[in-house]
Amino acid sequence: MAIKAQDVKELREATGVGMMDCKKALVEADGDFDKAVEILRTKGQKVAAQRSDRDASEGAIVTATAADGSAGVIAEVNSETDFVARNQDFVDFAQSVADALLAARPASVDAAKASVQVDGQPLGDALTQMTGKIGEKIDVRRFEVVEAAAGGTVVDYIHPGSKLGVLVEMTGDGDLAEAGRDVAMQAAAMNPVAATRADVPQDVQDKELEIGREQARAEGKPDAILDKIAEGKLGRYFKDNVLVEQPFVKDSSQTVAQMLKGQGADLRRFVRFALGG
Secondary structure: OOOOHHHHHHHHHHHOOOHHHHHHHHHHOOOOHHHHHHHHHHHHHHHHHHOOOOOOOEEEEEEEEOOOOOEEEEEEEEEOOHHHHOOHHHHHHHHHHHHHHHHHOOOOHHHHHHHOEEOOEEHHHHHHHHHHHHOOOOEEEEEEEEEOOOOOEEEEEEOOOOOEEEEEEEEEOOOHHHHHHHHHHHHHHHOOOEOOHHHOOHHHHHHHHHHHHHHHHHOOOOHHHHHHHHHHHHHHHHHHHEHHHOEEOOEEEEEHHHHHHHHOEEEEEEEEEEOOO
């Protein structure tokens, strides 16, 4: 039977699949719109199966925050190539995933794929459909939800290119949005290991102390002062790697902690995602 151009156009608008594939599906379905949709969905599942073992290491970091700043989510949505990662369909899909994760706040990626609704279907099915539509493996590698304490706010930042993003949880009585953006940009640029000294894992501190002792011992320092030298080196490590102790990138004459104090703000925690990190 003859397939009308308008039917092909409507199927493309409904599924996002290419015009030629839509026409072929309508021909196979004898013009039945719903059957054509199922044919395209099945094709998408076949493409997904064929590409399930592919390495999806490109993609984008995306964020979403509640309108009142009470919560935020950061996620890594992957594709096989950077070319696809810059495709508007992929960009829109990745953002819809972030929005859905924020709304549902699931416990894990597996739970999200089974239950989080994206475009009216479970995330796992949406990923399969997107894989069929784009022709590359599309996946969600990880995400994290941050919920603000009472009176606090969550601020997000995506570095140009969408390969790096940060969420920060801020408290205080100042302009938390402005202070939070400055802190998030600092975290993006300087890649700190923790927000405060107390957040640095003990095994990391122990390792730095041991490195300090060995360096001092190699320099011929007396055993009696090795611990003191190591503590000094650990202090310098904190200043380089703890976010609030780092020199503020916009004004290196003050630390991030000093900047925050002047802004009437305080940093509780941050989450930094780099693509593939």
